[in-house]
Amino acid sequence: xxxxxxxxxxxxxxxxxxxxxxxxxxxxxxxxxxxxxxxxxxxxxxxxxxxxxxxxxxxxxxxxxxxxxxxxxxxxxxxxxxxxxxxxxxxxxxxxxx
Amino acid sequence: xxxxxxxxxxxxxxxxxxxxxxxxxxxxxxxxxxxxxxxxxxxxxxxxxxxxxxxxxxxxxxxxxxxxxxxxxxxxxxxxxxxxxxxxxxxxxxxxxxxxxxxxxxxxxxxxxxxxxxxxxxxxxxxxxxxxxxxxxxxxxxxxxxxxxxxxxxxxx
Numbered sequence: 001x002x003x004x005x006x007x008x009x010x011x012x013x014x015x016x017x018x019x020x021x022x023x024x025x026x027x028x029x030x031x032x033x034x035x036x037x038x039x040x041x042x043x044x045x046x047x048x049x050x051x052x053x054x055x056x057x058x059x060x061x062x063x064x065x066x067x068x069x070x071x072x073x074x075x076x077x078x079x080x081x082x083x084x085x086x087x088x089x090x091x092x093x094x095x096x097x098x
Numbered sequence: 099x100x101x102x103x104x105x106x107x108x109x110x111x112x113x114x115x116x117x118x119x120x121x122x123x124x125x126x127x128x129x130x131x132x133x134x135x136x137x138x139x140x141x142x143x144x145x146x147x148x149x150x151x152x153x154x155x156x157x158x159x160x161x162x163x164x165x166x167x168x169x170x171x172x173x174x175x176x177x178x179x180x181x182x183x184x185x186x187x188x189x190x191x192x193x194x195x196x197x198x199x200x201x202x203x204x205x206x207x208x209x210x211x212x213x214x215x216x217x218x219x220x221x222x223x224x225x226x227x228x229x230x231x232x233x234x235x236x237x238x239x240x241x242x243x244x245x246x247x248x249x250x251x252x253x254x255x
Contacts, residue, residue, distance in 0.1 A: 013206065014159070014161075014206070017222035021227075021229045021230075022229045040218075040222065064156075064157060089229070090161065
């Protein structure tokens with residue numbers, strides 16, 4: 001299972017980075033591959049490659065604000081799960097719940 | 099990832115262990131703001147508290163796991179810094195319609211200057227560490243600023 005995610009938040013400070021770590025941690029526990037792009041106060045970090053997005057089984061958007069360069073995901077809309085960073089931090093398991 | 103040193107930004111004067119539980123988030127804001135003022139992190143407590151409240155109006159800073167992470171960014175911040183307060187018992191923290199028990203408060207002071215990337219990097223690192231139970235354990239058991247710093251550094255290595 002390959003998971004990719006994008007995190008961002010209103011001030012670009014705490015939630016962006018905390019949600020990223022929460023997603024990486026739960027994927028590690030489950031033995032899944034995981035890459036997380038952070039769109040925070042430091043700009044775009046760990047930017048997902050087209051290949052990462054194409055090969056992902058699951059795409060998590062954990063954002064309070066619009067995703068930058070969202071057109072990269074246009075062809076994969078059925079794989080996207082939209083959540084808030086806050087919800088992901090408080091209960092990372094929701095990523096894998098229906 | 100480059101090594102970042104939490105000791106550079108975790109403000110000793112605003113590092114408080116075993117405080118009595120606060121009656122409200124607002125009481126805690128005033129207490130921590132006064133510590134930041136003493137430490138020279140901010141030059142105006144009222145302005146800084148307004149910036150904390152502005153952030154509260156956008157979304158919750160209650161992070162679960164007994165953690166509250168309020169943050170304020172404004173002109174009153176002269177030097178970026180992180181304050182920490184561990185309470186003896188959890189208190190009720192109301193944030194953006196959410197209510198939860200908080201025992202560990204990390205308060206962030208963010209300056210307006212754009213060149214603070216190193217500091218933002220440390221904040222990002224800290225935010226990540228907060229999702230690790232082992233890190234929370236350090237916060238629970240540390241007996242002094244120095245001991246907590248030492249334990250964090252060991253944990254990172």
